[in-house]
Amino acid sequence: MKGLGTSVGIGIGKVLIYKEPEIKISKNSISDxxxxxxxxxxxxxxxxxxxxxxxxxxxxxxxxxxxxxxxxxxxxxxxxxxxxxxxxxxxxxxxxxxxxxxxxxxxxxxxxxxxxxxxxxxxxxxxxxxxxxxxxxxxNIETKDLSLINRETIIVARDLTPSDTAQINKDMVVGIVTEIGGRTSHTSIMARTMNIPAICGVKDITDIVKEDDLMIINGSTGDIIVNPTVNEVISYRKEKEDLDKLRKELEKLKGQESISKDGYKVELAGNIGTLQDIDKVIENDGEGVGLYRTEFLYMYNDKLPTEEEQFEAYKIVAERLKGKPLVIRTLDVGGDKDIPYLNIPKEMNPFLGYRAIRFCLDNKEIFITQVRAILRASTYGNVKIMFPMISNIEELRESKLIVEGVKEELRKENIEFNENIEIGIMVEIPAVAIHSRQFAKEVDFFSIGTNDLIQYTLAVDRGNQKISNLYNQFHPAILSLIKMTIDNGHKEGIWVGMCGEVAGDEKLIPILLAMGLDEFSMSASSILKARHLIRNTSKKEIEEKLDYILDLSTADEVEKYIDENIISNDLDI
Missing domain, CATH: 1.10.274.10 (PtsI, HPr-binding domain)
Known part of the structure; x- marks a missing residue:
């Protein structure tokens, strides 16, 4: 059996099938x-x-x-x-x-x-x-107490609520398998934090397995073995020991440079959405924040956050980073991020519609308020501004003009800000990647947003399960666009980062390193593993293989080549 691995590690234990008690509700008339x-x-x-x-x-x-x-x-x-x-x-x-x-x-x-x-x-x-x-x-319904689990157990459930996951005995729960969920579900996020292997999306698993079955799960690959042979248990126990050893070794990388075997230095940053996320970036020795998703300040509010509220949020993160870079993405709303009080109209194709910078340029008061807050916070750290969903030079120039206008206002009000604050854009639309040489002349940096770049390039809705198999980061066209963007950025003397999921992909990190990517921004839990990969990779050796990789015909061919010629040979993992 196979599902979606959402928390890495090997789990070996007896199955506990956890089913929420059925809540039956009838409609009754009341007198009082x-x-x-x-x-x-x-x-x-x-x-x-x-x-x-x-x-x-x-x-x-x-x-x-x-x-x-x-x-x-x-x-x-x-x-x-x-x-x-x-x-x-x-x-x-x-x-x-x-x-x-x-x-x-x-x-x-x-x-x-x-x-x-x-x-x-x-x-x-x-x-x-x-x-x-x-x-x-x-x-008056009572539920099973998962904190009382007293043997090595793999919980199998249709889903686990955040409350369920929080109460499990993490010393005895060695794995979680659910029928629904994904990488961003609370179950997966909390499992990763607690270092519990987890697999989601395994259809009918609660009906397929039985209570007390012996089960092995691999949270990296999504593989599941029910009632394994003795040899399979021995093999996976050895793999688990190796992974546990690696996890301890990774802790030793805190404070070390993110530098390849042949001396190429990069920056490993974290993506954050809330103030709380910064703790994990710091804990995992992140070298900055490559993406601050500011839309969460708006989404967790029932009204527009004020300039002061935004300023305080940005200031706190900037101060916590103590001079390390903080890339603040301006409001990325619309598309899949609906904020009711903004009254954004429903659209047939919201991903291609009224969203992100398009919304901000059409609602300048909202945009100006945010830019003021960012500029004010820029005196408290190494703050940078990044515009999302830029599709043409005109949008970029108009956005920069607004920033200049806000700077002039702040000068008149004698409010301090960083006069030389860096301005960059997300490269997430194929037209921008193709035209990146011209865009690079107008900005201080690029950050490649691979989640949308893949979606737009391959014409695949990444939220549509029916065609999810077509959404593939190994597609040669995607890799070619990434390399083109990096090359064009460097030709114009700007640095190029990446803040999409691909930045933390263990198979692609060596490829991105060879392409010359300057900054990798990822989930905090991936930072130390990425540092390990980079420190065990020779940029020059992989660079010599790039032309061959980019000339392959299919995503499967690319992934297979990486598995056989790069990961296995060049990395001690």
């Missing part, structure tokens, strides 16, 4: 709606107390960023709009609390599930998790 609302209030109060407890457990066992998931859960139960809608349903319909909670929650979940971005779709899980907690309290 005020008494019913009091019943709801008591259940919400108890749910908040439970969430506070889980927050503290997660803070102690996992860390601050993951604990913030439960702070967000608490905010849902304290959201006056959400709770008022439930109470209104009770009052106007004279219905029971359970029915009202389910009805209102379903409408919220539907809103999130319609979003194309995997990260945002996964947030529907938060709302369901919170509402299910309230419903179980209302219905």
């Amino acid at each position: 709606s005020e008494q019913e609302i009091e019943r709801l209030n008591q259940s919400i109060h108890k749910a908040i107390m439970e969430i506070d407890n889980i927050y503290n457990i997660t803070l102690e066992k996992v860390g601050q960023p993951e604990a913030e998931i439960f702070a967000a859960h608490k905010m849902i139960l304290e959201d006056p709009e959400y709770i008022s809608a439930i109470k209104e349903k009770i009052l106007t319909g004279n219905v029971n609390s359970e029915w009202a909670v389910r009805e209102i929650t379903n409408s919220y979940i539907s809103l999130f599930q319609e979003m194309e971005d995997e990260y945002l779709r996964a947030r529907a899980v938060d709302i369901k998790d919170v509402s299910d907690r309230v419903l179980k309290i209302l219905l």
